[in-house]
Amino acid sequence: MDLQPLLLSAKVAAISTVIVFVLGVFLAHLFAKRQFFGKSVLESLFLLPLVLPPTVVGFGLLIVFGKKGWIGSWLLETFDIQIVFTWTAAVIASVVVSFPLMYQSAAAAFENLDGKLEDAARTMGASEWRVFRTVTFPLAWPGLLAGLVLSFARGLGEFGATLMLAGYIPGKTDTMPMAIYFAVESGQMEKASFWVVIITALGFSIILWLNWWSRRNLRRFAADRR
Amino acid sequence: MLKVDIRKRLAHFELDVAFETGNDIIVLAGASGAGKTSILQAVAGLSHPDSGTIALNGRTFFDSGGSSGRPLPARSRNIGYLFQDYALFPHMTVERNIYYGVSKTHLAAARPVVGQLLGVLGIGHLLGKYPHQISGGEKQRVALARALAAEPELLLLDEPLSALDEETREECQDELLRLHDLWQIPFLIVTHSKSEAEKLGDRVLRLKKGLIVEESRGTMEETPAE
Numbered sequence: 121m122d123l124q125p126l127l128l129s130a131k132v133a134a135i136s137t138v139i140v141f142v143l144g145v146f147l148a149h150l151f152a153k154r155q156f157f158g159k160s161v162l163e164s165l166f167l168l169p170l171v172l173p174p175t176v177v178g179f180g181l182l183i184v185f186g187k188k189g190w191i192g193s194w195l196l197e198t199f200d201i202q203i204v205f206t207w208t209a210a211v212i213a214s215v216v217v218s219f220p221l222m223y224q225s226a227a228a229a230f231e232n233l234d235g236k237l238e239d240a241a242r243t244m245g246a247s248e249w250r251v252f253r254t255v256t257f258p259l260a261w262p263g264l265l266a267g268l269v270l271s272f273a274r275g276l277g278e279f280g281a282t283l284m285l286a287g288y289i290p291g292k293t294d295t296m297p298m299a300i301y302f303a304v305e306s307g308q309m310e311k312a313s314f315w316v317v318i319i320t321a322l323g324f325s326i327i328l329w330l331n332w333w334s335r336r337n338l339r340r341f342a343a344d345r346r
Numbered sequence: 347m348l349k350v351d352i353r354k355r356l357a358h359f360e361l362d363v364a365f366e367t368g369n370d371i372i373v374l375a376g377a378s379g380a381g382k383t384s385i386l387q388a389v390a391g392l393s394h395p396d397s398g399t400i401a402l403n404g405r406t407f408f409d410s411g412g413s414s415g416r417p418l419p420a421r422s423r424n425i426g427y428l429f430q431d432y433a434l435f436p437h438m439t440v441e442r443n444i445y446y447g448v449s450k451t452h453l454a455a456a457r458p459v460v461g462q463l464l465g466v467l468g469i470g471h472l473l474g475k476y477p478h479q480i481s482g483g484e485k486q487r488v489a490l491a492r493a494l495a496a497e498p499e500l501l502l503l504d505e506p507l508s509a510l511d512e513e514t515r516e517e518c519q520d521e522l523l524r525l526h527d528l529w530q531i532p533f534l535i536v537t538h539s540k541s542e543a544e545k546l547g548d549r550v551l552r553l554k555k556g557l558i559v560e561e562s563r564g565t566m567e568e569t570p571a572e
Contacts, residue, residue: 239392243447246447259436
């Protein structure tokens with residue numbers, strides 16, 4: 121059995137998770153304790169991919185990154201870089217659909233943080249960066265990790281938007297969900313079953329671990345608070 | 347010398363207070379919601395008044411009529427702040443909490459200072475513990491040690507003893523007075539307890555709806571009027 125879909129899915133999900141984590145943590149922290157005009161509109165925009173059909177997200181991405189898209193055409197003309205039908209496209213699709221999960225987890229984690237702890241650090245001479253590094257981030261970590269894991273799982277399972285932007289090119293853009301769909305299409309039920317088992321096992325163990333871990337941490341945090 | 351002369355619009359009234367002190371213990375007394383904590387926050391730089399001036403030992407923290415216009419950030423004020431619920435970092439040991447405000451370059455100089463604090467407060471045996479593993483009275487002492495470890499020029503205390511039982515509270519009051527004798531810096535203490543105000547304060551400023559309505563001398567010692 122060719123393991124290419126597993127490796128590609130893992131690569132795409134891993135890279136996408138790193139991007140989503142940095143972006144999600146940065147934006148959620150930026151927005152967490154500020155109120156400004158248009159904040160709820162922006163946040164709704166961030167969460168939109170969560171409720172839209174994947175085809176709509178994929179369509180939107182084609183308009184932006186397609187060969188004639190706003191960014192796609194510029195990339196093609198300036199750097200001779202094509203996004204569509206490459207694994208980069210799969211990463212982009214995965215980033216867009218998993219970002220809402222990361223953003224929500226991170227925003228909740230930062231909002232639940234006791235602001236006094238950050239203030240205490242400030243009065244002790246800590247710069248904003250040190251406050252973030254030594255107080256905000258470690259205390260928000262349980263929530264951030266939950267977002268990270270969910271984003272990775274979402275990235276592994278991404279299908280709809282990926283199909284529209286990256287297409288199905290064996291050896292190039294055949295992630296696990298793609299492999300399943302096209303195996304079924306061509307009647308290769310055995311191949312499809314193989315990937316179904318793999319992806320279900322992966323997803324199940326991720327959720328199982330996350331549940332176990334967060335329950336353990338909840339207990340520890342409850343003990344810390346009282 | 348601490349000089350405070352500030353005005354700030356609060357939810358239900360305007361805070362308008364002016365006072366100055368050498369190395370005394372000033373107690374801000376009054377019902378909750380009278381603006382006491384807002385004064386501490388303004389002095390600490392965690393929130394800013396609408397107008398007025400705040401200066402400590404010739405350094406201007408805030409001056410609405412000044413040329414620079416920008417308030418000095420909290421981290422540059424060199425003050426200690428004891429929060430109402432102590433705000434100890436739950437993810438750090440007592441030792442790391444206490445040394446948080448000590449910069450690496452001052453570590454050697456700070457060791458004897460911290461050593462003395464640990465001795466006076468009797469918390470040397472707690473260094474390896476986490477905040478959730480120690481009692482309320484111990485937390486209070488650790489927070490006090492942390493606030494003083496970086497050798498601040500002023501100590502702000504927000505309801506420092508309200509979370510303690512009667513017996514511990516009296517012990518801690520005596521400790522505060524002893525530390526003040528040793529440290530020789532102004533203490534600004536917020537409390538709503540009349541007996542505590544009288545016991546601790548060289549001067550007691552009673553606040554009502556943002557105004558100082560009464561100033562009295564504490565009963566502990568006779569200080570000549572400045």
